[in-house]
Amino acid sequence: MPENIGAxxxxxxxxxxxxxxxxxxxxxxxxxxxxxxxxxASSILDAAKVFMSTREASxxxxxxxxxxxxxxxxxxxxxxxxxxxxxxxxxxxGKSGFLFGPERTGLTNDDVTLCDALVTIPTASGQAxxxxxxxxxxLCYQWFTHHTADVTPLVQTTGKQASPIAGKSPPASKxxxxxxxxxxxxxxxxxxxxxxAEKKPRMWLNLRNIFTRAALTEQEVRSxxxxxxxxxxxxx
Amino acid sequence: MPENIGAxxxxxxxxxxxxxxxxxxxxxxxxxxxxxxxxxASSILDAAKVFMSTREASxxxxxxxxxxxxxxxxxxxxxxxxxxxxxxxxxxxGKSGFLFGPERTGLTNDDVTLCDALVTIPTASGQAxxxxxxxxxxLCYQWFTHHTADVTPLVQTTGKQASPIAGKSPPASKxxxxxxxxxxxxxxxxxxxxxxAEKKPRMWLNLRNIFTRAALTEQEVRSxxxxxxxxxxxxx
Numbered sequence: 267m268p269e270n271i272g273a274x275x276x277x278x279x280x281x282x283x284x285x286x287x288x289x290x291x292x293x294x295x296x297x298x299x300x301x302x303x304x305x306x307a308s309s310i311l312d313a314a315k316v317f318m319s320t321r322e323a324s325x326x327x328x329x330x331x332x333x334x335x336x337x338x339x340x341x342x343x344x345x346x347x348x349x350x351x352x353x354x355x356x357x358x359x360g361k362s363g364f365l366f367g368p369e370r371t372g373l374t375n376d377d378v379t380l381c382d383a384l385v386t387i388p389t390a391s392g393q394a395x396x397x398x399x400x401x402x403x404x405l406c407y408q409w410f411t412h413h414t415a416d417v418t419p420l421v422q423t424t425g426k427q428a429s430p431i432a433g434k435s436p437p438a439s440k441x442x443x444x445x446x447x448x449x450x451x452x453x454x455x456x457x458x459x460x461x462x463a464e465k466k467p468r469m470w471l472n473l474r475n476i477f478t479r480a481a482l483t484e485q486e487v488r489s490x491x492x493x494x495x496x497x498x499x500x501x502x
Numbered sequence: 503m504p505e506n507i508g509a510x511x512x513x514x515x516x517x518x519x520x521x522x523x524x525x526x527x528x529x530x531x532x533x534x535x536x537x538x539x540x541x542x543a544s545s546i547l548d549a550a551k552v553f554m555s556t557r558e559a560s561x562x563x564x565x566x567x568x569x570x571x572x573x574x575x576x577x578x579x580x581x582x583x584x585x586x587x588x589x590x591x592x593x594x595x596g597k598s599g600f601l602f603g604p605e606r607t608g609l610t611n612d613d614v615t616l617c618d619a620l621v622t623i624p625t626a627s628g629q630a631x632x633x634x635x636x637x638x639x640x641l642c643y644q645w646f647t648h649h650t651a652d653v654t655p656l657v658q659t660t661g662k663q664a665s666p667i668a669g670k671s672p673p674a675s676k677x678x679x680x681x682x683x684x685x686x687x688x689x690x691x692x693x694x695x696x697x698x699a700e701k702k703p704r705m706w707l708n709l710r711n712i713f714t715r716a717a718l719t720e721q722e723v724r725s726x727x728x729x730x731x732x733x734x735x736x737x738x
Contacts, residue, residue, distance in 0.1 A: 341719060395515045459729065499693070
């Protein structure tokens with residue numbers, strides 16, 4: 267909804283965030299209804315970029331968080347907003363992004379698969395009731411207060427998660443990861459891996475999550491390309 | 503605006519706050535436009551009390567904070583949201599209230615005079631741009647995270663983080679992981695993956711680290727066995 271986009275821009279402006287990316291905005295873009303809600307934050311809307319897919323929108327990000335109210339049956343860390351900000355603060359260089367889904371339907375599993383972790387805003391009742399614009403406010407506020415506050419020492423486990431990359435290679439971008447997924451999927455298709463076609467979506471989701479969770483470096487993605495290349499070669 | 507009242511109720515519901523008081527609502531009360539924005543929080547609107555003045559509305563409060571974007575020429579402490587929550591937590595028994603002004607005009611000086619302190623949401627630019635409904639979200643969120651932090655000091659979430667696996671399959675044992683490594687190594691050997699034999703030890707170490715870092719479940723190890731099985735099959 268354009269109103270949610272405008273309200274999100276307003277919250278971003280207040281808390282010093284500038285880069286807004288939109289994936290296939292339902293009612294087209296630019297949209298005057300968004301500007302009505304944005305207040306003085308129209309420059310953020312002017313600069314917003316539109317993408318045709320989450321994959322393209324997050325291509326240059328090295329860290330991506332899915333903001334989601336519902337738990338997912340996926341093997342991903344679930345962080346509070348504060349934990350997410352702590353993790354970002356200690357992450358290796360590169361862009362970090364927060365992904366918000368449409369009001370009604372939320373993020374798709376394919377969207378979430380690209381993400382390193384889920385971020386869930388706590389609720390009193392266990393039942394989430396914030397709308398997407400309100401969720402953006404909370405995340406922006408938490409980002410700002412965490413970054414302007416004294417550097418908070420990380421919880422031990424967060425530290426482990428924050429910089430799991432011991433090697434020197436920079437973290438892989440989401441686009442590099444997606445290209446590896448393309449290659450792996452082709453190889454598995456060619457090898458007739460899925461057995462039952464209906465099971466493919468869930469199986470493929472689970473497989474991708476393994477690699478997303480590993481927070482791969484560029485070098486590692488190249489290695490995995492090599493592995494699939496050499497293993498898949500003779501199956502074609 | 504009724505929309506702001508509805509959105510405020512929605513934020514309150516999410517963060518466990520129940521008592522909403524309205525001072526001379528501009529468009530009358532009850533108002534269907536508020537209910538549209540309230541989502542599942544209609545019970546808070548049903549229970550909202552209407553007063554003819556701030557004085558009456560705050561009569562039974564022992565602590566009252568004015569949420570205001572602009573500084574006032576009044577000798578009052580100015581607190582961040584977090585400081586306000588810390589102060590409330592140590593206040594003597596009694597009701598505490600947060601006062602929000604109308605969107606355009608804000609609180610009157612008479613309103614502010616009743617308050618013990620000003621609460622100002624920080625901004626990046628020094629120029630506030632949140633609307634009143636967004637300010638309510640921030641205060642409710644800060645209240646909730648501060649108060650639940652007191653009761654359960656992040657142990658709950660930290661514990662969750664220590665085992666970031668949300669899925670249902672138990673974590674794979676090291677032996678299961680090793681068996682997968684055996685299979686992968688055999689497949690790569692058979693496919694003549696390493697090129698230069700001397701490089702194998704380091705390359706193999708790096709590859710295994712990817713999977714170790716992913717903290718695989720039993721189910722995932724089985725899936726990976728399947729992947730290597732089907733890809734490596736025809737290379738033998």
